[in-house]
Amino acid sequence: MILLSECEGTGTMNEGRKSIRLTFFSIYRMELGVQTMEHTIRQDTITVEKLIVEADQMLDGRLIPLLEVDFEGIPNDVLIMINGTSIFYLEGFDTLLKDKDEVAFIPMVFGG
Amino acid sequence: MSGYWSQYLEVDLTTESIQVKPIPTHVSEKYLGGRGIGAYLYLQYAPDPNVDPFGEDNPVILAVGPITGMPVSGSGRASATTRSPLTNTLLDTNAGGMFGPFFKFTGYDALVVKGQAERPVMLNISDKGVEILDAQSLWGLSTQDTTKFLKEQSSQGASILSIGQASENGVLYGSVCVDGHRHFGRGGLGSVWASKKLKAIAVKGTKRPEIGNKEAFDAANYELIKVMKANPITSKVLPALGTNALMEVINFFGMLPTRNFQKGVFESIQKVDGEAIADTLLRKQSGCWGCVIRCGRRTEVNGISGDGPEYETNWALGPNLGIDDLSVITQANYLCNAYGMDSISAGGSISYAMEATEKGLHDFGIRFGEKGKLIELIHKIAACQDEGKHLALGSKRLSDQFGGAEFAMNVKGMELAAYDPRGSMGMGVGYATSNRGACHLRGGYSVGYEELGTPRRINRLAVSGKGTHVARSQDIGAFYDSAVVCRFNSYAVSMDIWARILNGVSGTDYTSAEVEAIGARVHNLERLINLKLGFSKKDDTLPKRLLTEPLKEGLSKGRTVPLEEMLQEYYDYRGWDDQGIPTPATIERFQLKEDVPWL
Numbered sequence: 022m023i024l025l026s027e028c029e030g031t032g033t034m035n036e037g038r039k040s041i042r043l044t045f046f047s048i049y050r051m052e053l054g055v056q057t058m059e060h061t062i063r064q065d066t067i068t069v070e071k072l073i074v075e076a077d078q079m080l081d082g083r084l085i086p087l088l089e090v091d092f093e094g095i096p097n098d099v100l101i102m103i104n105g106t107s108i109f110y111l112e113g114f115d116t117l118l119k120d121k122d123e124v125a126f127i128p129m130v131f132g133g
Numbered sequence: 134m135s136g137y138w139s140q141y142l143e144v145d146l147t148t149e150s151i152q153v154k155p156i157p158t159h160v161s162e163k164y165l166g167g168r169g170i171g172a173y174l175y176l177q178y179a180p181d182p183n184v185d186p187f188g189e190d191n192p193v194i195l196a197v198g199p200i201t202g203m204p205v206s207g208s209g210r211a212s213a214t215t216r217s218p219l220t221n222t223l224l225d226t227n228a229g230g231m232f233g234p235f236f237k238f239t240g241y242d243a244l245v246v247k248g249q250a251e252r253p254v255m256l257n258i259s260d261k262g263v264e265i266l267d268a269q270s271l272w273g274l275s276t277q278d279t280t281k282f283l284k285e286q287s288s289q290g291a292s293i294l295s296i297g298q299a300s301e302n303g304v305l306y307g308s309v310c311v312d313g314h315r316h317f318g319r320g321g322l323g324s325v326w327a328s329k330k331l332k333a334i335a336v337k338g339t340k341r342p343e344i345g346n347k348e349a350f351d352a353a354n355y356e357l358i359k360v361m362k363a364n365p366i367t368s369k370v371l372p373a374l375g376t377n378a379l380m381e382v383i384n385f386f387g388m389l390p391t392r393n394f395q396k397g398v399f400e401s402i403q404k405v406d407g408e409a410i411a412d413t414l415l416r417k418q419s420g421c422w423g424c425v426i427r428c429g430r431r432t433e434v435n436g437i438s439g440d441g442p443e444y445e446t447n448w449a450l451g452p453n454l455g456i457d458d459l460s461v462i463t464q465a466n467y468l469c470n471a472y473g474m475d476s477i478s479a480g481g482s483i484s485y486a487m488e489a490t491e492k493g494l495h496d497f498g499i500r501f502g503e504k505g506k507l508i509e510l511i512h513k514i515a516a517c518q519d520e521g522k523h524l525a526l527g528s529k530r531l532s533d534q535f536g537g538a539e540f541a542m543n544v545k546g547m548e549l550a551a552y553d554p555r556g557s558m559g560m561g562v563g564y565a566t567s568n569r570g571a572c573h574l575r576g577g578y579s580v581g582y583e584e585l586g587t588p589r590r591i592n593r594l595a596v597s598g599k600g601t602h603v604a605r606s607q608d609i610g611a612f613y614d615s616a617v618v619c620r621f622n623s624y625a626v627s628m629d630i631w632a633r634i635l636n637g638v639s640g641t642d643y644t645s646a647e648v649e650a651i652g653a654r655v656h657n658l659e660r661l662i663n664l665k666l667g668f669s670k671k672d673d674t675l676p677k678r679l680l681t682e683p684l685k686e687g688l689s690k691g692r693t694v695p696l697e698e699m700l701q702e703y704y705d706y707r708g709w710d711d712q713g714i715p716t717p718a719t720i721e722r723f724q725l726k727e728d729v730p731w732l
Contacts, residue, residue, distance in 0.1 A: 046381055046382055046385065047370060047374060047378045047381070047382065047407065047408075048369055048370055048373055048374065048378070050408065051373070051374075051408060051411075089365075097586075098365045100585065100586055102385075105386075105688040107586070107590070109586070109590050110592065125385060127382055127385070127585075128365055128369070128370055128378075129364075129365050129366045129370065129585060129586075129624075130366065130370050130374075130378040130379055130382050130585060131366045131370070131371065131376075131378075131379070131581060131585060131621065131624045132371075132376035132377075132378065132379040132443075132444045132445075133376055133443065133444065133445060133573070133574060133620070133621075
């Protein structure tokens with residue numbers, strides 16, 4: 022299990038780089054083998070959709086199939102939280118992310 | 134109606150008489166089975182419900198439903214009803230395993246046990262009939278040892294219900310164990326059994342109820358299987374991680390009750406989450422009769438095998454106590470199972486004791502995080518020895534005696550579960566209004582909508598609309614409990630599909646709205662009983678900590694529960710007056726007058 026990995030986005034790593042932390046819960050963590058990753062961004066902002074696409078590339082194409090998202094509307098089977106708020110209450114996949122934002126990916130879970 | 138036997142067994146332990154009595158069709162149509170029939174039959178046997186929970190006039194009703202034992206995932210449960218010695222409310226509780234279908238196959242829809250035996254007894258129910266057998270030699274055995282012995286004696290592979298030493302010794306939250314590994318957990322059903330000297334029940338039958346409309350049933354069942362396979366909860370998460378998949382998620386939302394609800398974030402969460410269990414303790418999955426999810430965890434620690442811990446137990450004996458050692462938590466869980474006592478109430482009583490010790494109210498000999506003392510304390514609770522005799526009574530009686538009511542985390546005497554309502558407003562009004570006390574399930578399990586967004590999303594911190602939402606969730610839950618189907622399957626399966634399954638089985642024509650209304654009827658009947666037992670609006674509340682102490686960290690930081698606003702909306706939706714009493718119009722709507730003697 023990789024606790025934290027640093028993944029370069031489409032930019033170049035340098036000091037003072039901007040990054041977004043992605044955290045994976047439950048079966049996402051188990052299947053990706055990653056708990057948390059820092060994703061570097063070159064621009065000042067990036068949409069949630071673009072972040073997922075870039076992170077998917079860093080994760081060998083395993084992320085998007087696991088999340089089962091098609092970027093149309095709000096996903097039903099995954100909670101995507103930006104700094105603790107669901108994208109359902111923001112701009113969905115068009116929500117803009119910036120440096121130091123934290124994105125959590127939580128699968129549908131339930132219990133008693 | 135198909136799917137029913139339309140009869141129940143009555144066993145009088147005082148006179149040792151056994152009778153078979155009818156259940157009229159109109160009663161089954163009104164209440165289905167399980168929890169609904171349980172409340173109805175309770176009033177038939179206790180028309181003044183204000184009976185001593187430990188007296189011979191407190192009936193115990195075990196009931197199944199029309200779908201029980203059918204070839205449907207989630208149909209392997211049974212329900213029980215009595216008056217709780219822990220809360221003094223009406224108590225309904227249900228459990229998985231094999232008992233429900235096995236009992237159904239003996240040809241009865243319910244069993245009523247009344248009176249009290251002079252010496253320990255057990256019941257043996259089979260195709261040949263019912264026997265009351267001496268159980269003196271079993272008294273004092275654990276639930277597992279009792280189950281093992283009786284299964285070895287049963288050449289037919291019976292399903293076994295049993296109580297353990299906790300109930301026998303006077304713990305007020307004693308449970309009834311199903312086949313050594315599932316439990317009718319909350320509220321002290323086992324303690325009531327012990328008062329009747331009822332040690333165990335063995336059932337095995339071969340009768341199969343008819344399916345009324347097989348074509349309709351098969352079509353609905355096909356859809357049920359499809360949606361369960363497609364839903365990630367029922368097809369992936371629960372099978373892979375069991376209920377402990379919730380641990381880190383609830384902690385993420387800042388609402389995992391930590392150290393007796395002092396905090397909502399547990400710093401060592403990864404030592405106790407579902408993945409930690411899967412990596413270290415898990416040996417295999419287990420499941421109830423016919424279930425495709427198989428959410429149960431068969432585990433092993435220090436060479437000893439057992440079941441669990443499930444999410445609630447893991448929390449109650451872990452983060453709730455400031456303990457992060459899975460080995461200790463699991464051993465404590467095994468002991469609660471073996472002794473037969475509710476792990477949530479045990480944990481809630483211990484966490485009260487820890488805080489009371491640290492605050493100097495009374496030295497119970499244990500503080501938060503003292504994992505080395507937990508196992509010994511569990512033994513003492515089960516034996517009602519030393520400080521254990523106090524903890525055996527639950528957090529409400531503890532605070533009545535020693536003070537600290539503001540941190541005795543119970544409602545109506547039942548300890549709260551593993552969700553801090555300061556992070557989930559609907560859970561707050563749900564805990565406050567659940568008919569059996571602070572139950573996350575009877576309270577509507579609003580966290581599913583609020584935190585997890587299933588079956589649909591609602592804002593967890595919003596207040597307006599929560600009263601209505603929770604009332605409807607409670608009614609849907611009451612339908613599940615009266616049809617006696619597993620709520621976990623229901624995360625994938627819609628009310629529409631369940632209504633069609635029910636119609637296929639029983640040849641009825643319910644809509645999803647009509648079955649929800651049956652749930653509302655059951656909830657209102659239970660409410661009327663509790664009102665007669667002396668409960669009122671003043672009891673629809675929460676511990677002071679949740680109303681006045683904001684959480685200090687995490688995603689739910691700064692929150693308390695604004696209960697009153699949600700409560701008034703809840704009462705309005707339910708058709709109750711501002712004191713929480715069902716109005717005559719509501720009683721008329723649900724046709725309750727004919728079933729409630731004092732109306």
